[in-house]
Amino acid sequence: MPQGTGHTFSHMQDAGFVRKAFAGIASRYVLANHVLSLGIDCLWRRTTSRRIASLDPRRILDLATGSGDLARSIQSACPAAKVLGADFSVPMMREAQARQFQSLIAADGLALPFQDGVFDVLTVAFGLRNMASWPAALQEMSRVLRPGGSLFVLDFSIPRTPGIRQLYLFYLKNIMPRIAGWITGQRDAYVYLCGSIERFPSGKDMESLICANGFQSARTTPLTFGIASLYEAKKPG
Numbered sequence: 367m368p369q370g371t372g373h374t375f376s377h378m379q380d381a382g383f384v385r386k387a388f389a390g391i392a393s394r395y396v397l398a399n400h401v402l403s404l405g406i407d408c409l410w411r412r413t414t415s416r417r418i419a420s421l422d423p424r425r426i427l428d429l430a431t432g433s434g435d436l437a438r439s440i441q442s443a444c445p446a447a448k449v450l451g452a453d454f455s456v457p458m459m460r461e462a463q464a465r466q467f468q469s470l471i472a473a474d475g476l477a478l479p480f481q482d483g484v485f486d487v488l489t490v491a492f493g494l495r496n497m498a499s500w501p502a503a504l505q506e507m508s509r510v511l512r513p514g515g516s517l518f519v520l521d522f523s524i525p526r527t528p529g530i531r532q533l534y535l536f537y538l539k540n541i542m543p544r545i546a547g548w549i550t551g552q553r554d555a556y557v558y559l560c561g562s563i564e565r566f567p568s569g570k571d572m573e574s575l576i577c578a579n580g581f582q583s584a585r586t587t588p589l590t591f592g593i594a595s596l597y598e599a600k601k602p603g
């Protein structure tokens with residue numbers, strides 16, 4: 367286990383709270399995302415989709431697909447691929463359907479209803495952080511990928527550059543929950559979001575977590591001063 371971060375990697379997110387939180391914000395989730403990130407979240411998903419397209423995969427699972435924004439972006443970057451979105455929140459998947467993404471299945475990331483090795487690529491954007499066990503979720507992702515298949519984890523991280531880091535933490539703790547509360551009426555969900563970002567490992571720590579749970583060759587691409595990171599890794603074989 368990586369040292370010196372205070373992360374235990376066995377931190378438990380409360381699945382009941384997470385389900386309720388996403389059901390509560392589902393109808394305003396996309397709007398809140400775009401306002402809070404000034405639309406930059408679309409660029410992060412596009413970067414991820416382009417990387418995936420360069421692998422020319424055929425079967426792709428977008429886990430924790432939520433409103434399906436990443437799944438749609440991947441589908442347009444990889445028109446020949448079959449992209450399936452999975453999530454344990456039906457209200458969130460209704461948003462995906464309303465946004466013209468229909469290839470969906472209700473599933474818990476910790477117990478996926480697929481046989482071993484069926485996907486070429488598995489993506490999870492802003493989802494792993496919310497799962498009850500990060501190691502168990504990664505092992506399950508590895509199980510459903512074929513040997514040599516690719517994992518992409520896109521999630522928030524805290525910038526490391528002094529100055530930017532303090533500024534971002536101030537925004538995260540003091541401004542973001544207030545704005546999100548106005549938009550969604552669910553300020554608590556965004557107070558949770560802030561804490562979950564602080565607890566979530568990033569950079570080398572995340573690479574170690576990924577490699578300890580069914581993957582190899584993990585690498586990190588920091589996005590927008592490191593307020594988000596894209597992790598890419600391969601299933602051995």
Ligand SMILES: C[S@@+](CC[C@H](N)C(=O)[O-])C[C@H]1O[C@@H](n2cnc3c(N)ncnc32)[C@H](O)[C@@H]1O
Nearest residue numbers: 430431432453454455458474475491492493496
């Ligand atoms: C912040 S949203 C991300 C949605 C989408 N991937 C995006 O890029 O906007 C997180 C999603 O993870 C889902 N989620 C959390 N834990 C899950 C689990 N154990 N299994 C499946 N989905 C889960 C939530 O229901 C929610 O839709």
